[in-house]
Structures are given as structure tokens and as C-alpha cells.
Amino acid sequence: xxxxxxxxxxxxxxxxxxxxxxxxxxxxxxxxxxxxxxxxxxxxxxxxxxxxxxxxxxxxxxxxxxxxxxxxxxxxxxxxxxxxxxxxxxxxxxxxxxxxxxxxxxxxxx
Amino acid sequence: xxxxxxxxxxxxxxxxxxxxxxxxxxxxxxxxxxxxxxxxxxxxxxxxxxxxxxxxxxxxxxxxxxxxxxxxxxxxxxxxxxxxxxxxxxxxxxxxxxxxxxxxxxxxxx
DNA sequence: TGGTTGGTTCACGTATAGTCGAACCATGAA
DNA sequence: TTCATGGTTCGACTATACGTGAACCAACCA
Numbered sequence: 001x002x003x004x005x006x007x008x009x010x011x012x013x014x015x016x017x018x019x020x021x022x023x024x025x026x027x028x029x030x031x032x033x034x035x036x037x038x039x040x041x042x043x044x045x046x047x048x049x050x051x052x053x054x055x056x057x058x059x060x061x062x063x064x065x066x067x068x069x070x071x072x073x074x075x076x077x078x079x080x081x082x083x084x085x086x087x088x089x090x091x092x093x094x095x096x097x098x099x100x101x102x103x104x105x106x107x108x109x110x
Numbered sequence: 111x112x113x114x115x116x117x118x119x120x121x122x123x124x125x126x127x128x129x130x131x132x133x134x135x136x137x138x139x140x141x142x143x144x145x146x147x148x149x150x151x152x153x154x155x156x157x158x159x160x161x162x163x164x165x166x167x168x169x170x171x172x173x174x175x176x177x178x179x180x181x182x183x184x185x186x187x188x189x190x191x192x193x194x195x196x197x198x199x200x201x202x203x204x205x206x207x208x209x210x211x212x213x214x215x216x217x218x219x220x
Numbered sequence: 221t222g223g224t225t226g227g228t229t230c231a232c233g234t235a236t237a238g239t240c241g242a243a244c245c246a247t248g249a250a
Numbered sequence: 251t252t253c254a255t256g257g258t259t260c261g262a263c264t265a266t267a268c269g270t271g272a273a274c275c276a277a278c279c280a
Contacts, residue, residue, distance in 0.1 A: 014208035015134055022128040023238090041257060052239050054258055059237095073247045073256055090204035098124035098198045133267090151227060162269050164228055169267095183226055183277045 004061060004068045009083040012064040017088065020063030021095060026056050031099045033066060033079040034092075040074045114171060114178045119193040122174040127198065130173030131205060136166050141209045143176060143189040144202075150184045 007016075020026060025045065032039055045053040057077065060066050065084070066077045084092045117126075130136060135155065142149055155163040167187065170176050175194070176187045194202045 014205060014212065015132065015137060018128055018132040018137075018205070022125065022132040024125050025238095027125060027128075042255095048238095049240055050257065051241075051259080055238075058258090070246085070257095073254095075257065088204050088208045090200035091208070094198050094201035094204060095124060095128070098201070135268095152225095159270055160227065161229080161271075165268075168228090180227095180276085183224095185227065 003070075006061060006067060007064040009064075009087060012083060012087045014088060016063045017065060017084070017091070020060050020065050023056070023059075026060055026065075027095075027099060029056065029060060029077075030065065030079065031096065033077060034081075034096050038076040038078050040076060113180075116171060116177060117174040119174075119197060122193060122197045124198060126173045127175060127194070127201070130170050130175050133166070133169075136170055136175075137205075137209060139166065139170060139187075140175065140189065141206065143187060144191075144206050144209075148186040148188050150186060 021030065025048065029039070029044060032044060041053050041057055042050060045056070048056075057066075057068065061068050061077075064080060066079055068075050068077050070076075079092075081092060131140065135158070139149070139154060142154060151163050151167055152160060155166070158166075167176075167178065171178050171187075174190060176189055178185050178187050180186075189202075191202060
């Protein structure tokens with residue numbers, strides 16, 4: 001567990017990205033990240049167990065949706081906006097716009 | 111089995127649509143439909159069984175991605191482009207553009 | 221009427237996603 | 251060194267997705 005595996009920009013695949021996005025919990029994460037915050041694992045999903053949270057972060061990371069980097073004891077995540085926009089122009093924006101419209105995927109969270 | 115159940119435009123949900131799109135077989139279907147063709151079930155997926163094909167058509171239909179209408183003995187499918195563009199502007203275009211770039215999801219088909 | 225064609229539905233098996241607790245690892249602090 | 255914190259990994263379980271063949275249905279045709 002020394003550092004994270006991220007697909008390169010050119011390795012991003014549309015079906016992997018769609019797969020990563022096709023989950024309400026992961027969409028919540030993406031929505032939060034889109035605000036520009038750097039999120040940690042535990043503070044973002046207090047309603048699921050640490051192992052479940054870790055699973056979802058991994059799917060997003062390996063799908064190429066976000067970067068993970070260790071900062072001391074915590075792990076900070078940021079959206080790979082440039083890479084996603086470069087490879088799939090408009091995709092992220094359209095999904096984020098849809099998330100703004102429907103409040104269904106944005107329960108009250110700290 | 112008298113006619114098909116389609117979600118209304120306002121009932122389209124981003125996670126259902128992403129879920130429907132997050133599958134290579136269904137992406138192949140969407141790509142074909144985007145060409146403007148009206149596709150039947152069997153001619154589009156000759157490499158999977160009729161029941162499997164029917165399953166994928168159903169996921170796309172119930173996710174709101176396409177219209178199905180009976181025309182005599184066959185069922186014709188068309189992309190719900192207007193509805194998708196209205197509810198999730200840019201989503202379909204970005205996915206289709208990605209499908210054009212990578213030939214990986216477009217095996218030789220009749 | 222009976223047969224054929226195009227699809228669906230059902231029942232089933234298999235594979236994978238999602239979830240969790242327990243154990244473990246990495247980091248920083250005492 | 252020892253401890254606490256933040257995450258991951260592992261093993262197990264459950265739920266759902268995927269895939270199939272068999273049976274069925276709906277429309278057309280002879």
C-alpha cells in the first residue's frame with residue numbers, strides 16, 4: 001500500500017468512467033469534489049462503514065475519476081477534472097448539472 | 111405485455127441513465143441508435159441469446175434511454191435524444207463522442 | 221386453423237457489486 | 251517505543267446483474 005494506482009489520462013475508458021459514476025454514493029462524492037474541496041475518506045461518508053467507503057473511493061480512483069494522495073495520516077482526494085474534460089468533453093459537466101437539479105442524491109452531510 | 115413502459119421525460123434520473131449506459135453491450139446499442147437507425151432486437155445483437163438481448167433492451171427502455179414501439183411483428187427502437195438532451199444537456203453527446211474515439215466498443219456487426 | 225417469426229417472460233445458475241466487521245498497515249504524536 | 255488515528259485489505263454474506271434455454275405470447279401468413 002505504498003502510493004496509489006491511477007490510470008493515465010490516455011488510459012481512461014468511457015465504460016469504466018460510466019461504471020464508476022453509476023452509483024448514488026459515488027455520485028455524492030463526485031458532487032462534493034466538484035465544489036473544489038479536497039476530501040478525506042471518512043469525513044465524506046459518515047453513514048457507511050470505513051471499508052465500504054474505501055471501496056467506493058477505490059472504484060472512483062481506479063476508474064480515473066479522482067486523484068488520491070497521502071498527506072500525513074490522511075488521504076486527500078481531488079477530481080480529475082482536466083483529464084476527464086480532455087478525454088470526454090462535456091461528460092462531467094452534464095453529470096454535475098444533473099446532480100445540481102435533483103436534490104435526491106444530496107442528503108444532509110457535514 | 112401490451113405496449114411498453116417508458117418513464118416520462120421528467121421522471122428520467124441521472125443515476126438510472128448512467129446505470130443503463132454503464133455496460134459495453136448497451137453502449138454498442140446506443141451507438142448504433144445514434145446513427146439514426148431504428149433498430150430491432152435480434153438484428154442488433156446477433157452474438158447474444160434473444161433473452162439476453164431482451165434484457166439489455168429493457169434496461170435501456172426502463173432507464174429512459176430509448177423508445178420502443180411495435181410495428182407489426184417486430185419492435186423498433188429509437189434513441190430518446192430530445193428527452194435526454196433536455197434533461198441532461200451534453201451527456202449523450204459526450205458519451206457518443208467517446209464511443210467514436212475508441213473503437214473498442216464497436217466490434218464488427220451487421 | 222395452424223405454422224412461422226420476432227420478442228418476452230420465467231426459472232435457474234453464475235458472476236460481480238455492495239456491505240460489514242475484524243485485522244492489519246502507515247503515519248505522527250506522546 | 252508505544253499509542254491513537256485514518257485507511258486499507260481480507261473474508262464472509264447478501265443482493266443484484268448477467269446470461270441462458272424453455273415456454274410462452276403477439277402478429278402475420280398460408
